[in-house]
Amino acid sequence: MIPANFDYLRVDSVEGALEALQEHGDEAKLIAGGHSLLPLMKFRLSAPAYLVDINRLDDLKYVREENGSLVIGALTRHSDIEANSLVKKNAGLLASATHHVGDPQVRHRGTIGGAIAHGDPASDIPSALLALNATVVVTGPEGTRDIPIDDFFVGFLETDLKDDEMLTQIKVPSVPDAKWSFQKFNRRAQDWAIVGASVLVNNGQSGVSLVNMHSTPFRATAVEEAIASGANAKEASEQAAIGTEPTSDINASVEYRKHLARVLVKRGLEEAGL
Amino acid sequence: MEVTLNINGVEQSHDVEPRTLLVQFIRESAGLTGTNIGCDTSSCGACTVHLNGESIKSCTVLAAQVDGMEVTTIEGLAQSDGTLHPMQQAFHECHALQCGYCTPGMVMACVSLVEENQTLTEDEVREGLEGNLCRCTGYHNIVKAVLEVSEA
Ligand SMILES: Cc1cc2nc3c(=O)[nH]c(=O)nc-3n(C[C@H](O)[C@H](O)[C@H](O)COP(=O)(O)OP(=O)(O)OC[C@H]3O[C@@H](n4cnc5c(N)ncnc54)[C@H](O)[C@@H]3O)c2cc1C
Ligand code: FES
Ligand code: FES
Numbered sequence: 001m002i003p004a005n006f007d008y009l010r011v012d013s014v015e016g017a018l019e020a021l022q023e024h025g026d027e028a029k030l031i032a033g034g035h036s037l038l039p040l041m042k043f044r045l046s047a048p049a050y051l052v053d054i055n056r057l058d059d060l061k062y063v064r065e066e067n068g069s070l071v072i073g074a075l076t077r078h079s080d081i082e083a084n085s086l087v088k089k090n091a092g093l094l095a096s097a098t099h100h101v102g103d104p105q106v107r108h109r110g111t112i113g114g115a116i117a118h119g120d121p122a123s124d125i126p127s128a129l130l131a132l133n134a135t136v137v138v139t140g141p142e143g144t145r146d147i148p149i150d151d152f153f154v155g156f157l158e159t160d161l162k163d164d165e166m167l168t169q170i171k172v173p174s175v176p177d178a179k180w181s182f183q184k185f186n187r188r189a190q191d192w193a194i195v196g197a198s199v200l201v202n203n204g205q206s207g208v209s210l211v212n213m214h215s216t217p218f219r220a221t222a223v224e225e226a227i228a229s230g231a232n233a234k235e236a237s238e239q240a241a242i243g244t245e246p247t248s249d250i251n252a253s254v255e256y257r258k259h260l261a262r263v264l265v266k267r268g269l270e271e272a273g274l
Numbered sequence: 275m276e277v278t279l280n281i282n283g284v285e286q287s288h289d290v291e292p293r294t295l296l297v298q299f300i301r302e303s304a305g306l307t308g309t310n311i312g313c314d315t316s317s318c319g320a321c322t323v324h325l326n327g328e329s330i331k332s333c334t335v336l337a338a339q340v341d342g343m344e345v346t347t348i349e350g351l352a353q354s355d356g357t358l359h360p361m362q363q364a365f366h367e368c369h370a371l372q373c374g375y376c377t378p379g380m381v382m383a384c385v386s387l388v389e390e391n392q393t394l395t396e397d398e399v400r401e402g403l404e405g406n407l408c409r410c411t412g413y414h415n416i417v418k419a420v421l422e423v424s425e426a
Binding site for chain 2: 001002003004005006007008010031034035038039042051053055079102103104105106108109188189190
């Protein structure tokens with residue numbers, strides 16, 4: 001399967017990317033790893049007139065510590081994040097969720113920025129970032145702005161990114177002492193999650209979020225509130241499906257997904273020591 | 275557009291459309307048909323090659339994206355005198371293939387896996403090959419071959 005024709009533009013700086021976006025507006029798409037975009041283009045579900053390749057922005061490939069946070073460049077590949085010792089130590093949940101993405105070949109190409117910008121509720125990475133209270137940094141013609149991850153996902157495959165902005169960095173608060181668990185239920189190792197759950201418990205505060213249970217990556221607020229008022233793992237996990245609107249498909253019905261959400265959150269909370 | 279790749283140590287340039295997939299460039303422009311296309315949807319791993327030494331699925335990468343980089347395909351593993359790469363030799367000795375369709379991609383994935391981790395356990399091999407499907411062998415002898423090489 002071959003994508004529809006497009007003009008290919010390779011840029012080597014954030015400024016170059018922003019200029020291309022400004023010039024071509026919604027006819028242009030950025031391509032990072034291409035592991036969400038190219039499959040869509042091959043099925044002709046997406047047919048941008050201009051493809052702006054940002055793979056050579058080596059300045060956006062890094063993991064650093066800054067003021068008690070991990071800062072990660074948008075073009076950092078999944079395989080570099082899952083193996084990074086700073087990520088493993090200070091945000092183990094993110095390393096684990098990233099390790100659960102696809103397979104080694106996919107993780108050698110896919111980027112954290114692409115995984116977030118795509119806004120896919122079935123993706124493992126946004127869920128870990130919700131539980132970790134990350135911040136998304138985007139850059140546009142007017143400069144950069146910080147978006148709390150809770151405000152970033154606005155609809156199905158829809159984010160707060162404007163047509164002329166790009167995602168440049170992710171800030172993740174360091175929580176070396178947190179207990180956490182990433183739970184993913186699928187039939188075959190490489191598959192996307194039928195349902196997944198991220199759980200983080202740190203100093204009595206909890207972050208709980210779900211994969212593939214809503215039109216957007218979903219924070220399980222009801223579970224977090226139950227924990228804050230003293231519920232144990234079993235009691236809190238009973239709240240896991242509250243507020244979700246999962247879809248029914250070949251893999252699972254709505255009811256089964258809700259059941260899985262409760263089971264996975266319970267396992268996660270127990271593994272995180274609750 | 276002109277795309278130049280170093281494939282198996284040989285630099286080659288071809289004039290291709292921007293939408294040309296890497297696997298097409300390898301098979302059709304470079305004429306190296308050892309790399310197979312299976313699913314064409316990044317699920318089966320038949321098209322696995324190395325890009326700058328790491329395994330990737332060449333059906334889900336544009337040739338234009340990797341312009342100027344180094345690609346290794348199954349044809350580039352053996353030495354010029356025909357001596358097989360240790361992974362190819364282990365596949366041969368462990369009977370890790372039957373029809374052979376998955377084999378080029380499987381071998382490339384296995385080589386990359388061992389390069390990244392020389393102390394693989396059986397579980398890690400099975401998990402590390404999650405992106406490669408084989409309809410014949412039941413995987414057992416493939417896992418054996420990888421362990422043979424990583425323990426060597
Ligand atoms: C076989 C297969 C299995 C997979 N399995 C999983 C899985 O189990 N779990 C999971 O979470 N994911 C999975 N993925 C998706 C994978 O994680 C992708 O790498 C990721 O979703 C997208 O990252 P990318 O760099 O490839 O983005 P691209 O495909 O290049 O881009 C995706 C979208 O984001 C935009 N974009 C990219 N970078 C930026 C940026 N810096 N700023 C603004 N916009 C940007 C693009 O314009 C595009 O719209 C799988 C993919 C494949 C092919
Ligand atoms: S042909 Fe590329 S993964 Fe199947
Ligand atoms: S040997 Fe036939 S598909 Fe693997």
